[in-house]
Amino acid sequence: MSSQIIPNRIMEGASAPLAIYIHWPYCARICPYCDFNVYKRKEDTALLPAILRDLEHWRELTGSRTITSIHFGGGTPSLMSPVQVGAIIDKVADLWTFYAPEIALEANPHEMSAADWRGYRDAGLTRMSLGIQTFHDPALKFLGRDHDGTTAQSALDLALDIFPSVSADIIFGWAGQTPRMLADDLRRALDAGTQHISTYQLTIEDGTAFAKAEGRGQARAVNTDLSADLYDLVRDTLIDAGFEHYEVSNFAKPSHRSRHNLAYWQGLDYVGVGPGAHGRVTQNNKRTATIAHLTPGAYARAVTETGAGIDSREVLSASDWASEYLLMGLRIDEGISLRRYHEILGEDLNEIELNALVEDGLLTRADDNLKATSHGRLLLNAVTERLLLA
Amino acid sequence: MSEPTDQSLIRNFSIVAHIDHGKSTLADRLISYCGGLSDREMSEQVLDNMDIEKERGITIKAQTVRLEYPAKDGKTYILNLMDTPGHVDFAYEVSRSLSACEGSILVVDASQGVEAQTLANVYQAIEHDHEIVTVLNKIDLPAAEPDRVKQQIEDVIGLDTSDAVECSAKSGIGIPDVLEAIALRLPPPSQQDPDAPLKAMLVDAWYDTYMGVVVLFRVIEGTIKKGMRIRTMNTGASYTVDKVGTFLPKPTDVKSIGPGEIGFFTGSIKEVADAAVGDTITEDKRPTPVALDGFKPAQPVVFCGIFPVDAADFEDLRAAMGRLRLNDASFSYEMETSAALGFGFRCGFLGLLHLEIIQERLEREFDLDLITTAPSVVYTLAMRDGTEIQLHNPADMPDVMQIDHIQEPWIKATIMTPDDHLGGILKLCQDRRGVQTTLNYINGRAMVEYELPLNEVVFDFYDRLKSVSKGYASFDYQAIGLKEGDLVKMSILVNGDPVDALSMLVHRGNAESRGRQMCERLKDLIPRHLFKIPIQAAIGGKVIARETIAAMRKDVTAKCYGGDASRKRKLLDKQKKGKKKMRQFGRVEIPQEAFIAALKMDDS
Numbered sequence: 003m004s005s006q007i008i009p010n011r012i013m014e015g016a017s018a019p020l021a022i023y024i025h026w027p028y029c030a031r032i033c034p035y036c037d038f039n040v041y042k043r044k045e046d047t048a049l050l051p052a053i054l055r056d057l058e059h060w061r062e063l064t065g066s067r068t069i070t071s072i073h074f075g076g077g078t079p080s081l082m083s084p085v086q087v088g089a090i091i092d093k094v095a096d097l098w099t100f101y102a103p104e105i106a107l108e109a110n111p112h113e114m115s116a117a118d119w120r121g122y123r124d125a126g127l128t129r130m131s132l133g134i135q136t137f138h139d140p141a142l143k144f145l146g147r148d149h150d151g152t153t154a155q156s157a158l159d160l161a162l163d164i165f166p167s168v169s170a171d172i173i174f175g176w177a178g179q180t181p182r183m184l185a186d187d188l189r190r191a192l193d194a195g196t197q198h199i200s201t202y203q204l205t206i207e208d209g210t211a212f213a214k215a216e217g218r219g220q221a222r223a224v225n226t227d228l229s230a231d232l233y234d235l236v237r238d239t240l241i242d243a244g245f246e247h248y249e250v251s252n253f254a255k256p257s258h259r260s261r262h263n264l265a266y267w268q269g270l271d272y273v274g275v276g277p278g279a280h281g282r283v284t285q286n287n288k289r290t291a292t293i294a295h296l297t298p299g300a301y302a303r304a305v306t307e308t309g310a311g312i313d314s315r316e317v318l319s320a321s322d323w324a325s326e327y328l329l330m331g332l333r334i335d336e337g338i339s340l341r342r343y344h345e346i347l348g349e350d351l352n353e354i355e356l357n358a359l360v361e362d363g364l365l366t367r368a369d370d371n372l373k374a375t376s377h378g379r380l381l382l383n384a385v386t387e388r389l390l391l392a
Numbered sequence: 393m394s395e396p397t398d399q400s401l402i403r404n405f406s407i408v409a410h411i412d413h414g415k416s417t418l419a420d421r422l423i424s425y426c427g428g429l430s431d432r433e434m435s436e437q438v439l440d441n442m443d444i445e446k447e448r449g450i451t452i453k454a455q456t457v458r459l460e461y462p463a464k465d466g467k468t469y470i471l472n473l474m475d476t477p478g479h480v481d482f483a484y485e486v487s488r489s490l491s492a493c494e495g496s497i498l499v500v501d502a503s504q505g506v507e508a509q510t511l512a513n514v515y516q517a518i519e520h521d522h523e524i525v526t527v528l529n530k531i532d533l534p535a536a537e538p539d540r541v542k543q544q545i546e547d548v549i550g551l552d553t554s555d556a557v558e559c560s561a562k563s564g565i566g567i568p569d570v571l572e573a574i575a576l577r578l579p580p581p582s583q584q585d586p587d588a589p590l591k592a593m594l595v596d597a598w599y600d601t602y603m604g605v606v607v608l609f610r611v612i613e614g615t616i617k618k619g620m621r622i623r624t625m626n627t628g629a630s631y632t633v634d635k636v637g638t639f640l641p642k643p644t645d646v647k648s649i650g651p652g653e654i655g656f657f658t659g660s661i662k663e664v665a666d667a668a669v670g671d672t673i674t675e676d677k678r679p680t681p682v683a684l685d686g687f688k689p690a691q692p693v694v695f696c697g698i699f700p701v702d703a704a705d706f707e708d709l710r711a712a713m714g715r716l717r718l719n720d721a722s723f724s725y726e727m728e729t730s731a732a733l734g735f736g737f738r739c740g741f742l743g744l745l746h747l748e749i750i751q752e753r754l755e756r757e758f759d760l761d762l763i764t765t766a767p768s769v770v771y772t773l774a775m776r777d778g779t780e781i782q783l784h785n786p787a788d789m790p791d792v793m794q795i796d797h798i799q800e801p802w803i804k805a806t807i808m809t810p811d812d813h814l815g816g817i818l819k820l821c822q823d824r825r826g827v828q829t830t831l832n833y834i835n836g837r838a839m840v841e842y843e844l845p846l847n848e849v850v851f852d853f854y855d856r857l858k859s860v861s862k863g864y865a866s867f868d869y870q871a872i873g874l875k876e877g878d879l880v881k882m883s884i885l886v887n888g889d890p891v892d893a894l895s896m897l898v899h900r901g902n903a904e905s906r907g908r909q910m911c912e913r914l915k916d917l918i919p920r921h922l923f924k925i926p927i928q929a930a931i932g933g934k935v936i937a938r939e940t941i942a943a944m945r946k947d948v949t950a951k952c953y954g955g956d957a958s959r960k961r962k963l964l965d966k967q968k969k970g971k972k973k974m975r976q977f978g979r980v981e982i983p984q985e986a987f988i989a990a991l992k993m994d995d996s
Contacts, residue, residue, distance in 0.1 A: 023954055203950040230945040251950050266954045280955040291958060322961055329960045333952060358979060362923055382948040384922050387967055 018284075019101075020067035021265035022094055024053060025276030026079040027298055030113070034146040034211035035204060035222075039278035039296060040077050049298055050086050052305040053275050054093050056294070059310040060273045061097040064283055067271075069094060071104040071262035080109035084121025091126045104128055104167075104261040111157035112149035119164050129167040129260075131200075132157055137190050138183055141176055146211075158194045167258050169198035174236065175229040176204045177221040184232055188239050197258035201236045202251055203229050233380060248335045250379050267334045269327045269342075275311065277301040289318045320347050329386050332365075337373025355392035359385060397470055399652045400580045404610070406474040406490060408517050409499035410507035410866060414529040418499055418561035418570070419457075419475055423641060425567050426459040426471070456595075456608060456654050457641040461571050469575040472654040474595070481743025483516075483870065484688055485596065485722075488670045490516055491686065492595050492610035492654060495523040495578030497570070498551070502528040502558070503535035505544045505837070507866035508808045514549055525573045526556040532563050540835060547834050581652030588651075590614035590673065591680040594624065595654070597667035599719040603635070603643070605661035609673055610654050612684070617648040621676040622659070625683040627668055630676045631659030665721035690722035692740025693801065693871070694747055694767050694850055695784040697728055697893065698754070699736030701761035701984055706735045712758035713737060716750060723750055728785070732893040732975055733763055733987065738785055744850055763988055765893050767850040772799040772874055787892045789881045792932065798897075799874040801846040804829070807857070809865035811838045816860035824848035825899060844869075845877060847897065882907055882936070885928040886914070889978040894990060903929075907937035910990065917986035920944040925980055 028043040072094055074087065091105060106129035107122060119130070136142060137151035149157070161168045170191045174184050191199055204223045206212050212222040224232070237247055245253040249267060252260065265272055274281030274294060278301075281292040294311040295301040305311045318326070324347035331338035344350050356372075359365045364378030364385050378385050409415040459471040476489040490496070496517040500510060517524060526545060528538050542553040557573050559566030591612045600606050609616070616622065616636060623630040635658045637645045649655040661667055669690070672683040700709045713725050724740040741747040747767060754760050773781040773789075774796045783789060805826070809817055811833060821828070821842045830841035844853075849869065857865050882903050884894040898906050907929025914927050918941055929937040952960060974981040 205950055226946050233946060250948055250952070263953060266952075266957065272954055274954060278955075280958065282954075282957075293958075325961055325964060326957045329964070330952065330957055359922075364922060380946050380948055381922055381944060384944060384947045387964070388922070390964060391968055 016066040016099075017068050019070040019265065019270055020064060020098065021070055021262050021270060021272040022057075022072045023262075023272055023274050023276075023279055023281070024072065024074050024079070024090055025076060025274070025279040025294070026074060026082055027077040027277045028081055029076065029078045030081070030110075031146075031148065034215075035207070037207035037210050038077070041298060043078075043081055046298055046302075048302040048306075049276075050082075050089065052302040052311065053090060055309060056275045056305050056311040057090075057093050057097060057273070059305075059312075060275060060281075064098075064271065064273065067098050068101045069098045069103045070101060071106070071265060073105075073262040074107040076108060078110055078113070079107050080113050080118070084118055084125050087122055087127065088125030106131055106167075106169075106260070106262060108133065109157075109161070110147075110149065111154045112147075114153070114157040114160055116160060116164075119160065123164050127165065129169065130161045130165045131169040131171065131198075131260075132161055134158060134170045134187075134191065135173045136176075136183075136187050138187065141179065141183070144176060144178075145173065155190065155194070158191065158196065162195050167197050169200060169258075169260065170196045172199060172201045172236075173204050174201055174232050175224045177223060179224065179232070181232060181235050184235060185239060188236065192240075192243050197255040198260065199240060199245065199253045200251055201233075201253070203233065230380065237376065246335070247376065250333045250382060264334065267330045268336075269330060277311075279311075281312075289323045291316045291318055323347075325390055328389065332372070332374045332382060332386060333379070335373065337371050339370050340367075340372050341370050343372075351389055352392040355388050359388060397650060397653060399583055399650075401467060402470045402472065402580050402652045403495065403574055403578045404472045404474065404493040404581060404652070404654060405495045405497060405574055405578055406476050406493045406517070406522075407497045407499055408476070408510070408513035409529075410501070410504075410509040410513075413499050413501040413504065413507075413510070414561045415499050416475070418497075418527070418529060418559070419473060421561045421564060421567050422459060422471075422473060422571060423457055425571065426461050455641075456639055456656075458638040458654070459640075461575055463572060463575040465576070467575075470653075471571070471574055474654065481741070481746040484690070484742075485669055486513070486516060487520070487686070488593065488595055490520040490522065492593055493520075493522065494581055495525065495574070497525045497527050497574065498545075499527050499529050500541060500545060502531050502538045502541050503533050505537075505541045506548050506808065508806045508839075508868040509866060511549065511806055511808075511839075512868040512870065514551075523578050524551060525570075525577055526551055526553050527570055527573075528556055528558045529561055531558040532560040532565060544834055544837075548832075548839065584613035584651035586613075586615045586650040588613040589678045589680040590616055590620075590622065590675040591684070592616060592673040593684055594667055594669060594671040594673055596669055597661075597664045597721075599664055603658050605664055605667060606643075606656050606658055607661070607667050607673075608654070608656050611649055611651050613651050614675070614680070615648050615650045616655070616657060616673070618645075622657075622673055623676040623679065624667065625672040625674055625679070626687050626689075627666065627671060629661075629666055631661055633657045634659050663718050663721075665717065668721065690742070692722065692724050692742060692770075693846070694741045694743055694769060696739060696741075696747060696767045697730060697733065697736055697765035697785070698725075698739050698751065699730065699733040699763045699765075701763055703734045705760055708758065709737070709754070709760055709762070712754050712760060713739075715758075716753060720750075722746070730765075730787075730893045732891050732977060732982070733765070734975075736763075740784065744854065763984065766896055768897065769801050769846045769850060771879065771897060774799065783897075786881055786895045786897045789895075789897070792881075797876050798879045800877045800879060802872050802875050803844055803846050803849060803869040804872045805842045805844050805849070805867060805869040806839065807842070807865055807867050808837060808839050809861050811836060813861040813864055814838045814840070817857065817865055820853070820856055820860055824853060825901075843872065845875070845899070846871070848899075880931045883930050884910055884914070885926075885930055886918070886982065887925045887978050887980045889980075890930075891977060891982075893987060900931075903931055904936050911937045911939040913990050914986065915939040915941055917989055918980065918982055921980060923979070 027039055027041050029040050030043050105127050107127055108131045110133050134154045137154050139150050172187055206216050206223055215222050240253040247253050248259055271283050272281055277298045278296045279294045283290050292312045293314045295304045295313040301311050324343055360367055365374055407415045455475040457473050460468055461471050462468045474489050474493050476486050498514050538558055545551055545553050557569045559570055592609045595608045595610055597607045618633055618636050620633045636649055637643050638655045670687040674680045700706050717723055722742050725737040728736050728738040751764055771783040773783050775794055776796045824844055825848055826842040826844045828842055832839045857867055878900045879897050880900050880903055882896055882898050883890045911927045911929055924943040925941040927939045928935045974983055
């Protein structure tokens, strides 16, 4: 049914695309701005077998599907050995059908190892996402990173040497950063030949060390007007360099977009395996959200006892599903299908609000397609709030 | 009390004092001395029985108590103490209470001396031909200076203080002297015929949960009896008296009450509004030929809009107002619709204190969250076609082209202050278009009188006065009638749309600064939107002040991947709840707090 609406995107059935997310929660140390589900590294022999077994359970849930991506995130998945990574890729290949999948892994520059990375490549990895953050040494120290600028540079060069597609994470908006420092970071990533850049504004999340520091009156992030200037700088620089601004915080050379992340933004299905991982599965026109057991111990125990790592499972209401589709879809340059939105919710967006936002230059609409303008993308929280709460 | 009381032994008196000079404490002492209540029954300050009255140390409803005092001359006197509302908002009620008495005790704090309210109240008593007994209270305080204060009373008020009584109500010093002075120095009511047709004054009325509407009265001539059919001459209503009694201070039934006496009756009166203060009570079948003069129906002078913060509370608010009105006929309300604030009520009050009391009671006793718009006075619009319009709400202002001129109520303000704060006070009065009429210095204190437009006084004048005088100045006022004023309606436009709840009538000379203040305030109170928002103050089509809220530049979550979708959704739910607290205005959302804060605007 949905295939008629979006001819080139099959949402359900054996040929519907499926993305696989593997969460490896361990880190060598915890960064002061991070609010992810992460744990200090320790010897854990139970986690890999649990992940492999959990994947089998997911296969039962999703049925036969076409795998378009596998993403190793964390935590620090580069703490896994090539053998461990290979075991997971092989397991996925056994369970589902591969369709030239993107297989990516997040890594930290200071843990670079030519041998391991080549091992990943041999195991099937096609892409590496490197947590460069900045090349500026004092800032790296301030951000609590374990590497320096030189290490970042060599890790980037090494990754580009090994993998066909490399993404660099750059953080901006840390207190004390000047536009010049940011321009310099971008220039170094571009000069190395990086094909994909994710630029994240430093945000202060509750419960982090940075939140505590700000609570004491010590600024860790810049104010919003300056961060808007920095954002403009990133955009102008990368577009000049031939990148496409395809998502709020993501820029890619043609054909280097993150297929895995696009699955999230396009509202496709994804498997979430590993402690605390989130998943979404659409079946019989119902979308189910899953969350795996949060701690590695609880996760492994659940898999051992029940064969599955899922802790909670919620069938999304039509309005929650539609909200997610819109919240995620307006982040990307392709936008959303208004028909698809209607199909999920059974009603249309508020026409008055929609037209007002178009008139203000925040959204554009062409037939079935609704997307945020680049100005609108910068104000997306307010835009979606207006659309969904109108 | 089957035998008629010997009228020559009756003493009807009230106590006049400035707030906190010990009026209620003294009243309590007099009651306990005469054995009206045992110590166990004597809760603190019996006469002020509403919570708010106790908290603020003020009296809102007239109260009375009948005491029997065996004087040193061997006779037992009947002392009817009438506790009157001390605030100018209730000036009419005060005047009715005073006219039910022949004498007053003037209580002055022996350390603080004469204050503005002392003056206003004592002058009223003098106007009612009262005999006055001066009492210096708090005589045992280290700071007491009875001689200086006596001199001040002579200089400022012109009363002879050679026989002033010194006491301390708190410590119980001098209480018999006060009672003796009341019995021997205050006059009895004039002798009247107990068999004449009934003529009594309705002094006050209130709603009692057990007794229904209770009417307090003073008999001039004739006798009021249980079972009698009576009639109120101005409102024309008639009732059968179910119960007649006096307060000892507990309500105590008697068969009848004769000339010169004060008491209460109950009948099947539905609401307090049916019993108008100052009305004449007579017997239905044998009426007195002439009613008492001086009757005035209650006339609200200050108006404001009261709206529920949560629109769902509207019906509760209506019910609460109905309940309060049961007991307070001077408070009026009618439904009002505001584009900004939704459904609410336009309410009329006797004055600012009355407004605050009602607002506080609604919030406290009925647990309602309210938004109150800026208080406004009643303007008289003389129209070109010769008609007159009473304007209660600036939003209802007709087209200026049709208006010939506007009249506004003025007051005479009396302010007493230590003279080091005088400069700030004079400037404040000047800024509020005041015209000075008197300035006197008496022993380091200044007494200044100003004529002021009431609309400048309802606009946070009292708060400003307290702050410029560090709380030392005292203030009282009385209405002196209407004067023509150069008044204009100032509208506030947010994103081009006028916000009705924020419009106000202001003097042309103050419009620009008032407008600028309001725009600046709103600029900080309204959050940034996706577009820039002009905020303008305008008179007619002319913009007199303008501020702009810059458009929001960046508001987007940096990272949003698989695990963040649920989080974003939950955030949206949270925003949904927050949105309830916003008022939609065109495309602009104004937080509830912004209205509250903007309307509470002070001058600083």
